[in-house]
Amino acid sequence: MTIRQQDMLNFKYEEITGCTLVDVPYAFSYNETLLYLTRSTMECLHHVENRHIYKLIEIEHEPILIEISESDASTIWIRLVDSLPRDRTVWESIVHYVQEWFDLHRDLAPFYHIAANDPLLSKLATDYYGMRIIGVPDLFEALCWAVIGQQINLTFAYTLKKRFVEAFGKPMEWNSRTYWLFPKPEDVASILVDDLKKLQFTSKKAEYIIHIAQLMQQGELSKHALLSSSDFKAIESQLITIRGIGPWTANYVLMRCFRDPSAFPIGDAALQTALKLLLNRSQKPSLDEIKQLFFPWKEWEAYAVFYLWRSLTPVDATP
Template sequence: MPSYQPGTLPWCEQTSTLTLPLPAIFNYEHNLGYLSRSTNECLFHVDNSDIYKLLPVGDNLVLIAVNSPDNKELHIRILSGPEDLSSPLLHEAIARYVWGWFDLETDLAPFYELAGGDPLLSRVTQDFYGLRLLGIPDLFEAMSWGIIGQQINLTFAYTLKRRLVEAYGTPLTWQDRTYWAFPAPGRIAGLAPEALTALQFTGKKAEYLIGIARLMAEGTLNLEALLERGDYGAMEQELLSIRGIGPWTANYVLMRCLRNPAAFPIADVGLHNALKHVLGLEAKPTLPEIRRLAGGWKGWEAYATFYLWRVLY
């Protein structure tokens, strides 16, 4: 689990620029390639080598641009925000978010050692050397994206996410482009399911999303309390106790938000298609076959899954 604590992250600051040191195993282009996989992404914008993202920081919206010219440092420019762009608290919040987003805490050397001896992972880790498991630091966004993606293709999932964000998220316009922050739980908690079915959510998904938003808005469910458990099994059980969260969604959230390297969404269709492609099979492997293939990934199932997803884009 990430050991980052407030005030301990190594970073330099200027009035409107932060610089984060990067781990040895990092390749910006491969991470940028993953983030560029959909032209319908609405929560960040990729322009050449810059990644633009709108972050809610306290009561403010902050627009940042991220880049790395040398794979040694990650440069973060603060483009729009509160009046005092040099605030240490503002810089701390931005640095914390980006640190988690790019999973910069994780030492990938053990994963690469494991992958080097694995016939499925050795080639894909060479092809995408330095790819990090790009995360979703916001728990409500991660859970919402997991619910949105249940039993539909990725293209339509992006369409539903855009509809939700543009209907209930928060916009900021900068230099003639509008950027969006994901809806706050309180905004969704007060909706009736019909508000979401009008966007083509199924009735069940609408109920699930509103139910989770209510849990978070009332404080029953929050990221800090989950992480304080310190045990991924306990986190998974708590997630599974929530209506609409099954094993696939729970492991997706553990993987992308709670940062469990052993999280394994084994029922994921994308993983099945990737394995079919890498193995040159005529049909997707069965769950028992996947368990056998993944026998050597223990402790790194999340990263193995993420790298295999990458071969599809």
């Protein structure tokens, strides 16, 4: 058995068994990860069973179904379900994907330091300790999901996403279950508004998503190009120039895709609900009050929002 140590990526892999052991940071909760990933039964882009996470990802134009499992407090396993030998660079890409997906490189110490003596965050930070923002690394997916989620309840949003993925994504069968790759811009750039209206998308959302697909297919919009911007604020202002992308969507994508810890989807309906419940109010707080409340959490607004969202999860939802 050959085991090689990757200094930079903190993982070891075994060429024979096709498994990789990945180090996780000091504050990482596998349980919270599972809880987030199982919050909707309509989710079609990953599957959780017996505390294993299954996801189809594309590495070097090849669909690969990965299985993620908890090992001990400081490691998780990644296994390839087809068990075919893979090149070392492919393994590096897979590990990089998971680290990006679960935000494993983030040092949460500053956030927990703020939370420690904060009247609103201290209990959440303790209750959900180790919870990290689950990302959406693919920009097209992040934008589509954000646009879909505008002004509708999450249940319906998941229904729409499932219809969209099953209509334009790429399926892969394994063990009598279908796994999906999210549609690519080129799969959506040429469809018609009516194709999405059939799936119960509103005309506006259909137009937004098709237009975004066209921009990305033509190379006028890409994650790589945006990442070369001077800062996250520059990315935000570029995103907002696109039709259908307002302040909420831009900040949501900064939070889930670009991993800006200071992204702040202020005005988010669920955020208002969470604060209303936490403050034991009869009415939702105003935008001005939310700004005041968030003042201590500067540069960590995205994490504060994610922990507040988490407070809305039903307590009986144990994975």
